[in-house]
Amino acid sequence: MALTVAFVGTGKKREEKSVKGYAMAYMHAEGYAALADVEMVAACDLVEENARAFADAWGIEATFEDYQEMLAQIEPDIVSICTWPHLHETMVVDCARAGTGLIYCEKPMADTIGGARRMVQICDEEGTMLCFNHQRRYGAPFRIAKEMLDDDQIGELQRIEWGGANIYDYGSHNFDMAQYFNDETPPSSVMAQVDYHTECLWFGAHNENACLALIEYENGVQGLVAAGDVQNAIGCHNRLIGSEGMIELGSHAEGAGALRVQRFGEGGWENVDTAGEGMHAQEYINRAIADSVHAFRDGGRSMMDAHNAIHGTEAIFACWESALQRARVDVPIESEDNALNAMVEAGALDPKPEAESE
Numbered sequence: 001m002a003l004t005v006a007f008v009g010t011g012k013k014r015e016e017k018s019v020k021g022y023a024m025a026y027m028h029a030e031g032y033a034a035l036a037d038v039e040m041v042a043a044c045d046l047v048e049e050n051a052r053a054f055a056d057a058w059g060i061e062a063t064f065e066d067y068q069e070m071l072a073q074i075e076p077d078i079v080s081i082c083t084w085p086h087l088h089e090t091m092v093v094d095c096a097r098a099g100t101g102l103i104y105c106e107k108p109m110a111d112t113i114g115g116a117r118r119m120v121q122i123c124d125e126e127g128t129m130l131c132f133n134h135q136r137r138y139g140a141p142f143r144i145a146k147e148m149l150d151d152d153q154i155g156e157l158q159r160i161e162w163g164g165a166n167i168y169d170y171g172s173h174n175f176d177m178a179q180y181f182n183d184e185t186p187p188s189s190v191m192a193q194v195d196y197h198t199e200c201l202w203f204g205a206h207n208e209n210a211c212l213a214l215i216e217y218e219n220g221v222q223g224l225v226a227a228g229d230v231q232n233a234i235g236c237h238n239r240l241i242g243s244e245g246m247i248e249l250g251s252h253a254e255g256a257g258a259l260r261v262q263r264f265g266e267g268g269w270e271n272v273d274t275a276g277e278g279m280h281a282q283e284y285i286n287r288a289i290a291d292s293v294h295a296f297r298d299g300g301r302s303m304m305d306a307h308n309a310i311h312g313t314e315a316i317f318a319c320w321e322s323a324l325q326r327a328r329v330d331v332p333i334e335s336e337d338n339a340l341n342a343m344v345e346a347g348a349l350d351p352k353p354e355a356e357s358e
């Protein structure tokens, strides 16, 4: 029998995607549509016309405005949650308590570290498989880089560096990639500073304008992060430094391919073939969804599992906590909160609306 899938937060498909609306549900649906043993059965959105347009696009009959009603009536095996981050915790917990078998939720996990921890704990208690859409793990440049690492092509991994737009919404992917490259080893301490002078809301959540962070992992590997206005300090998307060489993904250097390697003492950079795959692709989501659904069906575990995602999420909130405390902090941090939000609420950070700033 086919596994049934329902969607929470269909979004509205637009020509121009932005941090105010990507309609990720359509990208999830493309992933499920490629699977023979899955049937998309229901769609829910607070905005009725969004749910109807999505349902029409994917041949779904049932639409809802209230996801609790959808869970009760449809009892889907799988729920894809594609709403903004502040809604993820409540929705994941409600789905788990309603008996959903697999929840495939958009990243970032939650808007507080306590929320992220609770989601994992409650899904474990309810026997629900919880996955997050950190799809880059399924892209050729990233997978090949990991194979090169495992194959000892740059010696022993010493440092993971990354640059990106911010440490939370975009950084959720990069911190997750650090977990992938570092064999899921948890972070042990973080020292970070943030700059937040112009309001920057991605999917309704504050994201700092710049962050510089040093992360130590339990196995002695270090992480170095430069995000937002200072991201060029890294000069590539991800850099892996080993005892015998370096790997770069998404280098800003002229002529660099999606993946390149330099072996110390053996000359310059060498581009590595990635079969045309780059940093982003719908296909990565399709693979991530296929792997998660098959893990659920066969009793396995997908790389998208929340038990992997939680470690990168701990690093994100530890960066903000370190900035709040003006100290290096041990991870997991004691706080259950969101220190960036706390600093904004207390006026310690006072981001101005974009038009008012210089």
Ligand SMILES: NC(=O)c1ccc[n+]([C@@H]2O[C@H](COP(=O)([O-])OP(=O)(O)OC[C@H]3O[C@@H](n4cnc5c(N)ncnc54)[C@H](O)[C@@H]3O)[C@@H](O)[C@H]2O)c1
Residues within 6 Å of the ligand: 008, 009, 010, 011, 012, 019, 020, 021, 022, 023, 024, 025, 044, 045, 046, 047, 050, 065, 066, 067, 082, 083, 084, 085, 087, 106, 107, 108, 133, 134, 135, 169, 203
């Ligand atoms: N994996 C990726 O590469 C990637 C890329 C972009 C965005 N995202 C993430 O995807 C998530 C969703 O963003 P989006 O841009 O697709 O959202 P969106 O704004 O396009 O759609 C969200 C929808 O949720 C609906 N909604 C809100 N509250 C609801 C409720 N209580 N019940 C039912 N529906 C409700 C809204 O009406 C809206 O239509 C965010 O967490 C974002 O960070 C991930």
